[in-house]
Amino acid sequence: MRDKCGIVGAYSHNKSKNVSxxxxxxxxxxxxxxxxxxxxSVHDGNEIGTSKGMGLVCDVFNNGNIEGLEGPVGIGHVRYSTTGKSxxxxxxxxxxxxxxxxxxxxxxxxxxxxMELRHELELSGHKFKSDTDSEVIFHLLSVEYSKTEDILSAIQETSKKLIGSYSLVILLNNDLIVVRDPVGIKPLSIGKKDDIILVASETVAFDAIGGEYIRAIKPGEIMIINDEIKSFQMENKKSVKRAHCMFEYVYFARPDSILDDRNVYDVRLKIGKSLLKEYPADVEVVMPVPDSAITAAIGYSRESGLPYGEGLIKNRYVGRTFIMPTQTERENSVRLKMNPVKSELEGKKIVLIDDSIVRGTTSKATVNVLKEAGVKEIHLRIGCPPIISPCYYGIAMATKRELIASSKEIEDIRKYLGVDSLGYLSVDALVECIGIxxxxxxxxxxxxxxxxxLPENIEEYEAKRCTCP
Structure with missing residues (x-):
């Protein structure tokens, strides 16, 4: 699985301030x-200056020593590829x-x-510099804006053509424009720090500069930020059903974030407690697969009265396993990423909490590491129900044929993983934990x-989604 991506926007009412x-x-x-x-990208009052590169934020921007990006309004982006190569x-x-x-x-x-939208644009003479769907939005928006020079109308017209998920930050001259799709799949929030208005995929971006969370951007909301803040709703979108991504709460968002007014940490605590209710285990200790399952494991431990222990120590200089670009690297990275604490594991019966199982290969490798450390019994509890279908909205988890739960029963998965018992959180329990x-x-x-x-050619679309650099 890979998520695409993270966005930030900032607008300062103090024209002499640099928001980069x-x-x-x-x-x-x-x-x-x-x-x-x-x-x-930052607008300095005359033009937009942009700096971007491959790699981590600290490397691309020289540990914050940013040069040549000055201005009171700007946007930023971090990327994983789902549509378009790395x-x-x-x-x-x-x-x-x-x-x-x-x-x-x-x-x-x-x-x-x-793909269809891109083809139409190319037929009308548009040249693309990338192979991403984001540039398709860019061209559509530019076309519509050139007709009227009315950004609100341009966004309204562009949104009518888009199927999927999109949270956007747009820099148009001195204005910051914020858009969330009418279904509200991807998270987006607004905050502030002194005279700076902030928007971001997660509220932790506000915390990083001592800012405060104001509220979630509403599904279908278009916000134009300049000397004042104006909010609009997409035309004919008010009756559209909401569809917030459950996986943000289960796994992807940081636990210290607030998404649509729900504290992610609290949701994950509830997931752990619900796992105990649905799948208790006769064990000696509760252990997480770090880091994303830690909070759920704490919830399981608190509710059960069983001690919480750390049997796997994560090397935090290795990225999340699921975002490694190839299957071989995902498998090889497990031992680099997780090292067992043998003194905590040898001869123990443990309940192991993890957030999800996608292909099953990483889970199997983790189980093997624990067995080699001498664990007596492993009772695996998963904070997400079985994943049986692909995500088409920005988390490129796998094709359907790669999803282990799409073709195997839970007992078959248990045998494949080599654990003593396996329990997935039910869909009803997950919904209750999230509170939506x-x-x-x-x-x-x-x-x-x-x-x-979904388009008729969804199989072709899925085949072209990038799962390698």
Whole structure:
């Protein structure tokens, strides 16, 4: 699995202030959302300056020593590839200069019908510098804006053509524009720090500079930020059902984030408690697969009264296993990433908490590491129901044939992993833990029922989604 991506925007009412460092720290806090590339665009009152590169935020921007990016309004982006390969041409923000001024755009999400839209644009003479769906949005928006020079109308018209998920930050001359798709799949929030208005994929970006969370950007909301803040709703979108991504709460977001007014840490504690109710175990200790399952393991431990222990120590200089670009690297990275504490494991019966199982190969490798350390019994508990279908909205977890739960029963998965028992959290329990109504969550990867229409050529689209650099 890979998420695409993390975005930040900043607007200062003090025209002499430079927001590039605030954006830098915000991106640093969102590094978990993208480690392939990073970029910042800032408008200095005359033109947009952009700096971007491959790698981590601290490397691309020389540990915050940013040069040549000065201005009171800007946007930033960190990227993983879901549509489009991992290369500098696909890094964001995308920027251009037109007769009507300067524009830059950064996108988190995935546009399912991007291939058709791109083909139409190419037929009308548009040249693409990248192979991402984000540049498709960029061109569509530019076309619509050139007709009227009305950014609100341009966004409204562009949104009518898009199928999928999109949270956007747009820099149009001196204005910061913020857009969240009408379904609200990807998270987006607004905050502030002194005279700076901030927007970001997660609220931890505000925390990084001592800012405060104001509220979530509403699904279908278009916000234009300059000397004042104006909020609009997409036309004919008010009756559209919401579909917030459940996987943000289970795994992807940082536990210290607030998403749509829900504290992610509290959700994961509840997941651990619910796992105990559904799947108790006769064990001696509760242990997580670090780091994303730690909070759920704490919840399981507190509810059960069983001690919490650390049997696996994570090397935090190794990225998340699921975002490694090839299957071989994912398997090889497990031993680099997780080292067992034999004194805590040898001869013990443990309940092992993990957030999810996708292909099953990483889980199997982790189980093997624990067995080699002398664990007596492993009772595996998963804080996410079985993933049976792909995600088409920005988390490139795998094709359907690669998803272990799409073709195997739970008992078969247990045998494949080599654990003594296996329990997945139920969908009903997950919905209750998140605290959002079931019909307002995207559960497509769990049920195969998606909140938007899918193109007829979805198999072709899936085949072209990038799972390698």
């Amino acid at each position: 460092r605030s954006i830098y720290y915000g991106l640093y806090a969102l590094q978990h959302r993208g480690q392939e590339s990073a970029g910042i 290369k500098i041409e696909n890094s964001q923000p995308f920027c251009s200069e037109f007769d009507f001024g300067n524009i830059a755009i950064a996108h988190n999400g995935d546009i399912i019908n991007s 109504k079931r019909d307002e969550l995207c559960l497509g990867c769990l049920t195969g029922e998606y909140p938007t229409s």
